[in-house]
Amino acid sequence: xxxxxxxxxxxxxxxxxxxxxxxxxxFDADFEIAPDDLTALGEAARWAPSANxxxxxxxxxxxxxxxxxASIVAALRPVNQGWAPRASVLxxxxxxxxxxxxxxxxxxxxxGQAVAHLTVEAESRGLSVRQMGGFxxxxxxxxxxxxPELVPVTVVAVGRYDAAADLPEEIRQRDAAPRLxxxxxxxxLILDV
Amino acid sequence: xxxxxxxxxxxxxxxxxxxxxxxxxxFDADFEIAPDDLTALGEAARWAPSANxxxxxxxxxxxxxxxxxASIVAALRPVNQGWAPRASVLxxxxxxxxxxxxxxxxxxxxxGQAVAHLTVEAESRGLSVRQMGGFxxxxxxxxxxxxPELVPVTVVAVGRYDAAADLPEEIRQRDAAPRLxxxxxxxxLILDV
Numbered sequence: 001x002x003x004x005x006x007x008x009x010x011x012x013x014x015x016x017x018x019x020x021x022x023x024x025x026x027f028d029a030d031f032e033i034a035p036d037d038l039t040a041l042g043e044a045a046r047w048a049p050s051a052n053x054x055x056x057x058x059x060x061x062x063x064x065x066x067x068x069x070a071s072i073v074a075a076l077r078p079v080n081q082g083w084a085p086r087a088s089v090l091x092x093x094x095x096x097x098x099x100x101x102x103x104x105x106x107x108x109x110x111x112g113q114a115v116a117h118l119t120v121e122a123e124s125r126g127l128s129v130r131q132m133g134g135f136x137x138x139x140x141x142x143x144x145x146x147x148p149e150l151v152p153v154t155v156v157a158v159g160r161y162d163a164a165a166d167l168p169e170e171i172r173q174r175d176a177a178p179r180l181x182x183x184x185x186x187x188x189l190i191l192d193v
Numbered sequence: 194x195x196x197x198x199x200x201x202x203x204x205x206x207x208x209x210x211x212x213x214x215x216x217x218x219x220f221d222a223d224f225e226i227a228p229d230d231l232t233a234l235g236e237a238a239r240w241a242p243s244a245n246x247x248x249x250x251x252x253x254x255x256x257x258x259x260x261x262x263a264s265i266v267a268a269l270r271p272v273n274q275g276w277a278p279r280a281s282v283l284x285x286x287x288x289x290x291x292x293x294x295x296x297x298x299x300x301x302x303x304x305g306q307a308v309a310h311l312t313v314e315a316e317s318r319g320l321s322v323r324q325m326g327g328f329x330x331x332x333x334x335x336x337x338x339x340x341p342e343l344v345p346v347t348v349v350a351v352g353r354y355d356a357a358a359d360l361p362e363e364i365r366q367r368d369a370a371p372r373l374x375x376x377x378x379x380x381x382l383i384l385d386v
Contacts, residue, residue, distance in 0.1 A: 112305025
């Protein structure tokens, strides 16, 4: 949970992990994630549901300071290189989009679910998550010798939110900006209840 | 939470909503979901993260007994028609895969996240969720006059688990079967921590 930030504005209260969840850029650059917390993130992803229990989610996990972390940072777009190196771990989330020559139709959808479960577990442990689509998939393919059926979909930053992080003013302002969502009536195409 | 079922087997404990989550077929065919609970599911999906805050998730929601519910049931594969009509609501989860003629790269991934957040909120309210890929997308397209950019990805059943549900033995056995997952070492291609 990130108490320095207002809860998400909802018409009915949500469970804490969802009510307090947001995606900060201001991570504590000195914070080290505990081994059990890291294991719990993996367990949360592992027990997420998947179509036909195919379990198409794969991960490359690098702790800050490791060669893997550096390779992931090198593949990020500059806008993300401005804040993501402060995260405690960076995780490449990959979807196994084919198996035995057949497409796994729900691979990316199920990967999204696995990362969401990881995020909920992170929130319950006082950690925050921000995901990125802004990276060079080919750079990750080259760095980690990925086979074609494994598609890097997002890079997931996990760490501890730090409202006083020493970041450029532009990044601080983006974190402080109001968070907006469409109304429920836009999400529900048909509501027959 | 579904106390009649063993918790997911993890090497470290997870937060309740994830530790107790599973995807039952045995729903209480008489249970009516409360309006606030249904609203909370929508709010959970609404506040899920999405790439560039594009919010590509859309839903068609039918309560049991409505024409919308009947149309969704009619599009399911027979194996799902055997249990899904007992759910309190059926929700078609759709991804807006294009906007203004451009692909939304993370539409299905983000839809997966939104449904996962909905699922966590459901668990926190004593409800259970089971998702289906076994349905005819074209039947849903026809029934709900969907434009091409909206892709029905899953059908989501929400209701109250009923261990004593009057279901065919084959379905009861599938709910009682052990739930298995790959090991953490299979999920983590590289673990540099």
